[in-house]
Amino acid sequence: MPRNLLGIADLKVSDINAILTRTAEHIKVGSHLKGFRHAAQTTSRKNIEPLSHLSIINLFMENSTRTRVSFELAGKRLGAEVTSISVAHSSIRKGETLIDTAQTLRAMAVDLLVVRHPHAGAVQLLAEKLDCHVINAGDGFHEHPTQALSDAATIQQRKGKIEGLKVAICGDIRHSRVARSNILLLQKMKAQVRIVAPPTLLPDRAQIYDGVEEFSDMREGLTDCDIVMMLRLQTERMQGIFVPSTREYFHFYGLDREKLAYAKEDALVMHPGPMNRGVEIDSNLADDLALNLVHDQVRTGVAVRMSCLELLWLKGSRELEQPNKDKVIDFPSQTRALK
């Protein structure tokens, strides 16, 4: 297990399996649910609060509801002391740099820092400067590893496996850290990944991921899929730039029962939330909880985050990042002089 959870890209398959296994244990005993602690308190308190000596800070420099609450609950249900800071209340607004803020927090002896930041790579930058464990709760368009792990855990619960499944990720791939993390994770777990979107919402250069099929026709893309993962269209930024209108988008890329019929009969629908009804998903389908796993994903999310906190703390590498690493470039062999 690495020292920090910065992205799926850094995780080995064994790390992913360890997190998924621990998640399954939590779900089995219900330790991620409200009331579990209360019920268990009467028996053996020690076992159920393994992180009771830990201080966790959630530093959210971008708006978030579900991820922040999910991390807060995960920490609290493990007995840790959890503090959440969101950007509106922090001194970032007063002009303090990211590194200064982090070092201030570190000076208060934080054991584990959970960070969301609007810019790609910001969480890694923090991790290099700090000697506590750092979890990426989403950085720009880069990665959102705990969301991908929640999705994987949800799939595993419902389908019993990930390997060999056909998964279509649909929507705004281009601006989605959830999509990036999911593509990496599903490929590591040997699922067959497809991405479905209008070409303006696909990555800039064609065939950017090895082994990932790209589709711009949703019916074709959904054909024979086991899982349909919908992504949120950021309507506030999209119109007229990447897609002409939400009406046109829904017509061609909104998930409804007619398009879903192209997938396998037992196909399941996922969405990282929040959903835009009538934009990327039909309202009727959004409410069909037999098909739609959106609540499962959220519930599983707490268990996954508990597992990540525990495993990083208990099994995470203690090795520090090298100082001054930011100035040393690992010259790739092909950029050596020709000849």
Place this chain on the structure above:
Amino acid sequence: MEQTLIENARLINPSSDSDETGSLLIENGVISAIGIGASERANGEALRIDAMGLALAPGIVDMRVQLREPGEEHKETISSGIAAAKAGGITSMVCLPSTKPVIDDVSVVQFVARRGREEKGTKVYCYAAATQGLRGEQISEMGLLKESGALGFTDAERTIQDARVMTRVLRYARGLDALVVQHPEDRSLAEGGDMNQGRLADRLGLVGIPPEAEAIIVDRDIRLLRGTGGRCHFAHLTTRASIEAVRAAKRDGLNVSCDTAPHYFCLNEEALKGYRTFAKVTPPLRSEEDREAVIEGLLDDTIDCIASDHSPQDQDSKRLPLPLADCGMIGLETLFALSVTYLQDLSLPQIFRKLSSNPAKILRIESGLLQLGMPADLLLCDPDKTWKIEEERMRSKSKNTPFQELEVRGLVMKTFVDGRLIFDREAEQGANGAG
């Protein structure tokens, strides 16, 4: 008459492509004899320097430098920039007008020239803004600025986006026989971008700048130049398509020239892995294929010059999440060594054509040649000496180099401007007590 005789040197002459051992005599700051006869002409009082087989070449003319003075003296000053330039063998350099205030007024041109003269080191020239305030709207007082000493006109790191404005800049400059320097990048494609567009940018979640952004402006300006006439120079080309466009324009006999910077033939986009902000530059580092195209362009003389593109940035501008970090890297002290190390297919005279004689010719300054009557702007170097780039030892005020710890070849030992020894590595090391 003051004489200096440099004996037993490899005389590197870019114009005749020659590399022969001999002597060179300097009289009153001017080269007065080369090779045979130089020793005989020296009188008894001449200062004699035994080069011990080192290479004597025309001093480097660095045609793209940011010295940050006036306005951002915490990043670099003309004084600290000159200290770095001397150690890099640079005898003339041209700074960009993107200072604060912008160099779009005669008084600022004069200020920079005066500050340069006071230092008595590397000669400092400047470009003036092509448009007022670098806003890309109204053309600057080019005539007055040229008279006061501006070597050419450019909007620095900004591109003149508007085709009509560019047409007028080219046309007006033609009347003055002035050089126009364009940083070619289409804003609508490049704006908000962090690095080269492609697989790596997508993996890192960074916004890509397509290589087309460069080629589109190069293509456009070449097309405009056919109609306007005049001289147009493209700064730091990085892509196969734009180099190909210049190659074709030169074939057609158009008055175009271009340069590139060492990082575009030493590094590719991979250097940004791990969000290394020291590798964030504008234009961005490109793909490996483009890097090879830059080397090809240098080999077949499509790319005329190599400039350092020295852009000092302090820690506060670089220790940030990559999308928020400023662009640029320092390069004065590493320009020569990186060129020698990475361009092994070029001979020393060919390398000095790119570093010295071609830029001097394009800028129309008297320098860059081993030729009788030329100012004795020279450097003495050991082209085979290997050394390690260490930011702690850099003379520049800012330390933003991605080449930290890289082993390179080629070390400048002495630098002369107008026959005066302005840099002597051995003397400096002796004074510091270091080896």
